[in-house]
Amino acid sequence: MQTHEIVRRFTAHFENAGHTSVPSASLILEDPNLLFVNAGMVQFKPYFLGDVPAPYPRATSIQKCVRTPDIDEVGKTTRHATFFQMAGNFSFGDYFKRGAIEHAWSLVTGSPDEGGYGFDPERIWVTVFETDDEAIELWREIAGLPEERIQRRDGEDNYWDMGVPGPGGPCSEIYYDRGPEFGADGGPVVDEDRYLEIWNLVFMQDERGELSPKKGNPPIGTLPHKNIDTGMGVERVAFLLQGVDNVYETDLVRPVIAKAEEFSGKRYGSNTEDDIRFRVIADHARSGVMIVGDGVTPGNEGRGYVLRRLLRRIVRSARLLGITEPVLGAFAEVVRDAMSPTYPELASDFERISAVIRAEEETFLSTLSAGSRIFETAVEETKRAGGSTLPGDQAFALHDTYGFPIDLTLEMASEAGLSVDRDRFAELMGEQRTRAKADAATRKVGFVDASVYRAVLDTHGGTDFLGYQTLSSEARVVGLLRDGASVPAAEEGEQVEVILDRTPFYAEAGGQQADTGTLSGASFTVRVDDVQSPVAGLRVHRGTVTAGTVTLDADVEAHVDPARRGAISRAHTATHLVHAGIRGAMGTSAAQAGSLNAPGRLRFDFTSPTGAVPPAALSEIEEEVNTVLQSDREIQTYETTMDEARKLGAMMLFGEKYGDRVRVVDMGDYSRELCGGTHVRRTGELGLVRVLSEASIGSGVRRVEALVGIDAFKHATTEHVLVSQLAEQLKARPDELPDRIQGIVERLRTAERDLEKHRADAVLASAGALAQNAEDLDGTALVAVTAPPGVEGNDLRSLASDVRGKLGARPGVVALFSADPDAGKVSFVVATTAAARDNGLAAGKLIPSFAPAVGGRGGGKPDLAQGGGTDPSGIDAAIQALRTAVRG
Structure with a gap:
């Protein structure tokens, strides 16, 4: 019986029994305790917890699941897998033990001609919670099971709860006896390889306290509504019904191994070590495709790191099988063809899935090539010195310099018969994180002890920012620093940090570059080259004394360079418009991930699970933004409460911290964001926005760069000149250039193919x-x-x-x-x-x-x-x- 038929029968069986069929939830749910959905009941947790009423009394689902704690064991056994499907039926205060047992028994042992699975009733064993006499009696009555095939087990095996106070209850598990050739007699309590668990029925009836009944502690009460939560392992049922030895040989998994056999020239089943690699490839390929399909991209943290590790283990295993060419795309195609009948989104979204997977392989192949040589040298040196542990310094160098993941180093070291000094590696990683934090602080604070700034803040209070209203203001010097120390005066030619009681200068923040300008006193001038806020509430003007001597407590005239401020403000306003345009074209998943607003130009980073913005869409975004400019909309800025901003639908950037009062930059129905930057008064002041490029800067993150105002105009003029020159050289009109250039490229490719053929012929000759x-x-x-x-x-x-x-x-x-x-x-x-x-x-x-x-x-x-x-x-x-x- 094929796996898709097993799934179809399960769903039909429970639909006929009045259950609502609920589609599989995404592997990614808003649950802080889970990286991935790992059980069929996860999407129903709110109903079991009583947070919301269940919309139906009984339900059934086929849930895709990923479990990764035992990732290192995958392939070494035939039981461990990261991806699996959990078929389940659920009752929310409707039927209870009797109904659950009746439904399960009739499906498991029912005739295949009548929609059942046809398991031999004489080979079915069950386990029950040690005190659950009711379940024992029901199994005897409903299934006719003899007492010797019903075994009691303690809470560690046959009691379920969520690990925290809440609902729980005893379990009853269904096992199938594979036969004496697979292990010893005596039922599941003796051998769980011979007696294979296929279904777990949870009778959710208790309320557990701080101490779990799994550990022998009594529940603190009984639930007002008794629920049923079951889970049948689809892959386990499949390999039993298909007469194979394990899940890797079933109809949906074996094709991946077959593709690996095709690539490697090796055969599954002929070598123990190779079999492990075949199984790793098959399991991880399924997991990887399903995870990418649900929107995760490879990265260095959380789900992204797990995905990256899965994909890279495939490439590593393929290499050990002798496969040197890229393979992830081909394996993904096999998974798509096998799984899309149940999960059609794999086919419809395959272009994106394939692009993510292929890009990760390309990156890793480069890493693997360089890192492997360094690793092999390190292994040789360690063995030559008579050691058995790879030094943590070398493991760190592989990670830091060559991008070699530590888990890969551990795996390869184990294969070479070595361990790794993980304590030293962790120590070096900690030092690196400390340095990174210090470097980030240094860029903002310089090499000055932050306590110097705090002393000024404590004495004089914060700096009043006047830059939203004016570019010039009177002020007083309340802090003066030279070489990181407070000084009473600084003379011409010296570099200083000047702190004022008020300022029109914008300090670098939110991607917007700092203002520049001058501070002028009765007998001195300071050129301001940078403004930072090293401690909250304080603005520090960094620059050089260009005339006279500046002193503490001196009165100054602060003047911002208006041309630079105007160009930066236009760029920042354009960033908001580009952000709105991208979200309109790509959907709400395109969220800002960073930006740079500089004079006349902008850089905007955004998340893009679906990959690149198509060129046509990018052109439409550019046209749409310039249409907003042409309409010359008024730009309003105002402060409001966070709650009111949410009601207005203002965009809030992920990861940003906001107070109770927030500043809104409002461009009507086109863009409304929370922002502390400076902006123009009307969109028409931008003049022109010219999008230059769109490219990837990391897994799932894209970058758009654009020019604004006169810079955009100059770029367009330069492009026009270049096109004219190219048209003249190729003797073609500008609109004919794409075809003419394509023709030249095709001729070059043909020539290259001919040369390659001649070379191959010479080799074979x-x-x-x-x-x-x-x-x-x-x-x-x-x-x-x-x-x-x-x-x-x-x-x-x-x-x-x-x-x-x-x-x-x-x-x-x-x-x-x-x-x-x-x-x-x-x-x-x-x-x-x-x-x-x-x-x-x-x-x-x-x-x-x-x-x-x-x-x-x-x-x-x-x-x-x-x-x-x-x-x-x-x-x-x-x-x-x-x-x-x-x-x-």
Whole structure:
């Protein structure tokens, strides 16, 4: 019975029993305790907790789930998996134990012709909570189970709660006896490999207190409404009904392994270590596709980190199987084809899913190539010194310099028979975080002790900001610092920090660059180059005394450079408009993730789970923004309460901290955001907004750059000149340029393909000469040489096959090596003729005889095998070892 049919039957069975079919929830739910949904009941928690009334008395669902605590065990056993489907039926104060047992028993043992699964009732065992006599009686009555196939277990096994005070209850689990060949007699309490759990029925009847009944503590009460929560493992039922040994061999998982077999030339079931890698690929490919499908992108924290780790474990496992080309896209396609009948969104959204997965693989392949060489060197040094632990300093260098994840270092070290000094690694990571925080503070505070600023703040109070109303104001110097220390005066040529009691200068914040200008006194002038707010409430003017001597308590005239302020304000206003345009085109998931507002230009970063903004959409956004400019809308700024701002629908940036009073920048129905920056009075003052580019700056984050005002006009003028020059050189009108350039590019590509074909033909032409010069080893023709320069990868395999073909019907072995001394890399391919194989010479079995000489390994089929190593200097020794093996 195919998995999709198992799912269909489950849903139909419970729909016919009056259950509402509820679609699977996303793997990502707003639950602070969960990275991913890990059980079928998660989306129903509010109903079980009584937070909201259930909209239906009974429900059924097929919930996609991800559990990652045992990620390192995946592949090593046939039971651990990160992705699985949980079929469940739920009752919210409706039926209870009797109904749950009746529904489960009739489906599990019902005739396949009548919609059941057809399990043999004589091979069904159940467990119950140790004091649940009622459940025991119901199993006897409803299922006719004899007492010896009903086993009592304690709370650790057969009691459920959520780990916190709230609902809970005893469980009853259904097991299937796979037979004596899978383990010992005695039921689930003896062997849970032979007796496999397929369904758990939770009788939610208790209210637990601080201490859980799982630990033997009594519940503190009884729930006013008794509920049912069950979960049937779809994959476990599938492998039992499909007559295979584990979930990896079922119809929805085995195709991924088949694709890995196709890529690697190896076969699942022939090697224990390889089987682990096949299973890791199959499991993680499903998990990765499903997680990306629900909007997660690879990253360095939380869900993004788990996803990144899953995808990178696939690539790593593929490498260990001898696969060097990119594979994640192909595996994702297999998962899509297998899973989309149940989850059609995988097909409709596959372009985005594939793009995310392929981009992560491309990044990791680069990391893996550089980091692996450094790692292997570190391993050799450790073993040469007689050590068994890779130093934490080297693990940190791999992480910090080469982007090598620590979990990958741990995994590879284990394979090399080493441990890793994790304490030292953690210590260095902590030092790095401390430095990063200090660096961030230094950029704002300089190298000054922040207590100097706080002393000014405590004595004189904060700096009144007047910059929303004016660009010039009178003020008094209340703080003067030179080289990080308070001074009474500073002379011409000295760099100073000036703190005023009031100022029109905007301090860098919210992506907006600081104002510049001058501070002028009776006999001095200070050029202000930067303004920062090192402590809340204080604005520090950094610059140089250009004339006279500035003193503490001096009166000044503060003047902001109006041209710079105007250009920055136009850029900041344009950022709000671009943000609104992008959200309008891409949806509300496109949220601001950073910005830069500089004179005449802006940089806007935003989250984009769906990938790049299409060029056509980007053009429409640009046109829409300029239409808003043309309409010359009034821009209003006002303060209000946070609650009122929410009612107005004002945009609030994720991660920002707001007080009770907030400042709103309002452009009518087009844009309304909370913002403390400076802006123009009307949109028409921007003149022109020109979007320059849109690109990725990280997983799930995009960046748009644009010019504003005169800078945008100058750019457009420059582009016009360049297009005119190009049109003149190509003798084409401007509107003909795309086709003309495309034609030139196509001709270049054709020429490159022709050159590649000629090169390949030249390589294969050498096959005859190699075959002709084969040496005779006791009747077996051996061709064992280093291939011509440039022959590697597919060319190496093709050349080996061609040479083998030219050896004819005689016994023959072909071994071709490709060396890259600079990279410390060796590739090799072994091919055998049919006559050689009849004599016991199998390509895959010959590799172990010579691969150690080049520091490598490999494998494959009897007729063709391949592998690689790290020591090109050992090729001659490898060839000699192969001669010995062929003679033997």
